[in-house]
Amino acid sequence: EMFRWMLFLSRCVVVLLDPQNNKQDHIINASRKPFTALSFSPDGKHLATGESGHMPCVRVWEVGGGQVAEVQAHKYGVSCVAFSCSGSYVVSVGFQHDRTISVWDWRKGSIIATNKVSSRVFSVSVSQDSSYFVTAGNRHVKFWDLDGSKDRRVNSTVPLIGRSGLLGDHKNSVFCGVACGRGPSGEQHVLRHRRRGPVSVQQQPAAGGLGGPEGQRS
Template sequence: MEKKKVAVPLVCHGHSRPVVDLFYSPVTPDGYFLISASKDGNPMLRNGETGDWIGTFQGHKGAVWSCCLDTNALRAASGSADFSAKVWDALTGDELHSFEHKHIVRACAFSEDTHLLLTGGIEKILRVYDMNRPDAAPRELDKAPGNVRTVAWLHSDQTILSSCSDMGGVRLWDVRTGKIVQTLETKAPVTSAEVSQDSRFITTADGSSVKFWDANHFGLVKSYDMPCTVESASLEPKSGSKFIVGGEDMWVHVFDFFTGEEITCNKGHHGPVHCVRFAPGGESYASGSEDGTIRIWQLSPPNADDNEAVNSNGKPTVGVNEVARKIEGFHIPKEEEQQQQQAEG
C-alpha cells in the first residue's frame, strides 16, 4: 500500500476561544497579512505567509464576530457582541475609532478605496461610515429583511451584498439608492459570502451547499452538495480551479471547481471549522475552528507535467499570468510579481 502524504499545516495558537472569522489582506509592499476574529474578544494580526503573530487589538468587551483589513493593510476593523465596531491602526495596534451600535455587530467590511466602512448585525441595519469624517453620522441603507450575517462590497464599491442569519438568500444593494436590487436565492441561510479577487464570482456557503454566482449578471454558475453542513467556502484566487470548504465535520476539504470532485481532505482541527480563506496568491489557505486555532495549509505542489510551461532556464515560456494560472504555487520572484501587479493595475 502506498502511504498517502498527509499535509502538515502551520498551527497558529493564541486565541483562547473559537475562531469565527478570517481575512487576508491583498499583497502589499510589506507582504500580506491575516487577521482573525474570535469569541475571546481579541482580534489578532499575523504574517499571512508564516502565520507569525504580529499583534493583538485590545479594547472589545465581548466576542468579536467579524474582522477585516483595508486594501493597504494599514487599518483593521472588527465587529463585536459588545455593540460596537472598532477601527484600529494596523501598524501600532491603537484604537482609532469606536462606532457604537444598538445591538451585536456581526459583519464589517472596508470599501475597496478604503474610505468607507460597512457594518451590519442583529439590528438589521446596514451602516456606511465615512473614514474621512469618522465623527459624522453614518449613512443607513433601507432596513435589511433579517439579522445581517455577512457583508461585502463589489463593482468598485457601487454594490453591497449582505446575507441574513435567519433566512436564505444574498441581497445585492445599489449603493446610490440604498435599496435592494436583486436577491440570489438559496434554501438555507448564507453563512459565508466571498467576492473573488478578480470580481467575477461570488462564492456562498448555505446549509450543505456551496454555490458560485456570476458577480456581474448574478446567474448561478455552479452549485455543489457537500458531505456535511458547511460554514465557509473560498475560491482559489489565481486560477479559480479549486475551492476550499470548512464545516461541521472538522475537516478542511479542497475541491475541483469544474467537476466538484474532492482533491484533498485536511484533518487536524478538533472542532467545527467556522471559516476558511485563500491567501491572495493562492499558494496557501487558512482555517479557523471552534478549537481556538488557526491552521495554514499549503496547496499541493504542482504536477510534474505542469512544468512544461517553464523552459530550461526556469523562465515562463508564456505570459506570467498564464503560468501562474497553470502552476499553482509557482513562486514568482518579487520584481516580476510587482511588475505583474502593475500590469494588472
Template sequence: MDLWQRHQGQFWFPAHFCVLEVVLAPTHGCCGRGESGFPTTSTSGGGQTSRRQEKTSLSFLQQLLYRGYDCRNNLFYTQAAEVVYHVAAVGVIYNRQQHSQRFYLGHDDDILCLAIHPVKDYVATGQVGRDPSIHIWDTQTLKCLSLLKGQHQRGVCALDFSSDGKSLVSVGLDDQHTIVVWDWKKGERQATSRGHKDKIFVVKYNPHHVDKLVTVGIKHIKFWQHTGGGLTSKRGIFGNMGKLETMMCVSYGQMEDMMFSGAANGDVYIWKRNLLLKTIKAHDGPIFAMHALDKGFVTGGKDGIVELWDDIFERCLKTYAIKRPALSPGSKGLLLEDNPSLRAITLGHGHILVGTKNGEILEIDKSGPITLLVQENLFPRSFFVIGTYMDPLLPTANFSPAQSICPLKDYLTATKRCYP
C-alpha cells in the first residue's frame, strides 16, 4: 500500500514519520540545512492545537500551491504588489520579486474563501467547521484584526467587503446558505437572511451602493438590499432574453445599475438592476471568473482562455490561451496541462493574475507574455522534507534516527519500496 497519498491538492504523510518542515530548495546545489536559496518564511497565528500542527506541517509542503480545485475568486494582489491566496488552513502572501512567502496560521481548519479589503491590505478568510470562523487579518503584520463566529454552520463559502470597507458579507454552507452582513471591526452582526436552498458560489457588493449586493449560484441569482437590520431580495427577471442558468461568477461595471454574471453555459448575462437585458456568448463552457477593469472586463473559463472585453461586452478585444508554448522564460516550471480550467482572475499593477483548477498561479502581461508563478507538482525536485522517522523498516541510508533532511522524492520512493 502507499504510505502517502495526495488528496484534493494535499499531501498526507504516514504516521511513522514526523514532519518538522518542508522547504523549497534552490534549483542548484545539494540539500542541507542553512543553504542559501531557500525562500524566507514567516508565520503568525494564535495558540496551536494538534489539528493545527498537522495543518501547519502540510502547509509547508504546499507553500507555493494554490487551492483552485473547489474554490474560486480567491486570488488577489495586495497594495504592496504581493499575491495573496490560500491552501489548506493557511493564508499565503507570496512576494514575486523575492520568491518568498509569509503565512497566516490563525485558522484551525481548511479555508474555503478569501476576500480583500478595498482600501487597506486586509484580508478576510472563511473556513470549514461545525462552528466556522471568519478571520480578518493584516497582510503586512499577519495579525488577526477581528474574529467572527457564531452565525454559520458547516463552513463559510463566500465573502466580500463593501466598497467603503466597513461591512463584510458572508455566506454559509448550512441548508439555507445563510447570508450575514457584519460590522467586522466591532464583530457584530448587522443583518441576516436565508440565501438559497442550493449552493451559492459568489456574493458581491455593488461598488456604487454600500447597501446593495448580489448572490449567484446553482440556478440562482438574487439582488439584495440591506435596510436597517434586515435583508430583502429580488429575483432576476429573465423575460424572453434568456433562461435561468447556474451562475458561476459576477461583477459590476462602471455604470452603477449595470451588473454582469457568467453562466455555466458560457454566456455572459447583462443586467440592469434585476432585469436581464441580453446574453453574450463568451466562452466554450462555464465562465468561472470575471473581473471589472477601468474600461472593460476580463473573463476566464473552463476552456482555459482569458478574454479582454469592452465595457458592455460588445467586443472581445484580446484573448490569451494558457498553453505551455506561451510561457515566458522566467516561469517557475511547466503547466500540468494546456488550457487548464481557470478559477480566479484579477487585475493589478499592470498584470492579470490567474489561478487554475490545477493549483497554478499565472501572471499575464497585457502585451502577451505569461509567467507561471506557482505550480502544483507531485514530485518537485526542489522540495525537501525535514523530520524524524520512527519506523525501523525505513532504510537508514536515506534517513538518520535523529532530525534529518532528504529530497521529498527519495522519501516517497523509500516508503514505497519498504511497503509495496
C-alpha cells in the first residue's frame, strides 16, 4: 500500500501517481519555488524535497498529508536529497555555487553535520546501514562518514569527514548517478554511472577507511 506511488516534478508541484488505480495526488509548494529534487523515506511514509531560488528549503512531507518539517541549509538551490535508511536523517547537496553538503536530523530540527565540495554534485546515495553516504558529480566520487559525524555531535554542527573515491582512468569523467547496495555475500558496493560510459562497481572500503582531515574538499 505505502509503496504504490510513482513521483514526478512539475515546477512547484510534486505529482504522486498511483498507476494501478490511475489516480493522482499532489504536493504543492506554498513558497512557489520550483522543486528540484525529491526522495522517498525507506518506509514510504515521507517525502523529502529540495527547491531552487534564494535561500531554498529542504522540506519533509507526509505522503497523503502536508509538510511536517523544513530547514534552510543552502543559499541558491538544492541539487539532490536522500533519506538515510533509518529515515532519521536527510542528506542534501546544494547547487554548484552553493557547494554545501548537509545532514539534517529532521525530527529534531537540527543540522548535525556539514561540509563544502568544490565540484558540481549530481547524485547522492546513503548506504544500507546508514554508516556513510556517497556523492557523485563532475570529476567527483566521494565517501562521507555518517556514523562518525553522529558520534562526534555534541549539541552542535560538526564537519563531515570524507574521502575521495579511486577513479583511475575515469578521473576526468562526469558521474551522473550513484547507488549504494549489498552484494550476495553481504558486502557493500557502490554503483557509479558516468556519462557516455558503462556502470562501474566499487566495493565499499573497510571500516575505518573513510577517515580524512576535517574540512577536506574534493
